[in-house]
Amino acid sequence: MNRIAKTISAAAATALLLLTGCSTVELDESLKEGTTQAEANAKANAADAESTRATSEHSVYFAFDSYSVEDKYLPVIERNARRLIANPSQNVTIEGNTDSRGSREYNLALGQKRSEAVKQRLQLLGVPSSRIEAVSFGREKPVDLGENEEAWAKNRRADVIYR
Secondary structure: OHHHHHHHHHHHHHHHHHHHHOOOOOOOHHHOOOOOHHHHHHHHHHHHHHHHHHHHHHEEEOOOOOOOOOHHHHHHHHHHHHHHHHOOOOOEEEEEEOOOOOOHHHHHHHHHHHHHHHHHHHHHOOOOHHHEEEEEEEOOOOOOOOOOHHHHHHHOEEEEEEO
């Protein structure tokens, strides 16, 4: 009887250790003791601003049913070209995206044309084509799931992704 009790006790201890070590709950490190909610909010706002800045520096937006790069996005492409020329070992992937309207096939083709349009502009500025990959995600990677013009405009883009 003593041996059975020891076995059950050992099994229970092992199960407890396994369950303790397998927690999948992520802790918000910004809310540690000594951090106020205002400080945590400020950090979150700074992260949002950084995300917006990064998007504005690496995304080119397009008109509906178009893959023509508008002049207002040329500075975005020029900044990325300067960065790539200054860092010859760095490569990029241009991810073409569309809004949710249209067939899957049409959107994949349009997304590809958008990514290739940005790639061509980078090449014209001196970035070798071997360092640029143009791909299409069509409507598969929306940044806004809304079904209105504002959301669709955010999704009609080509993103410059550094790898």
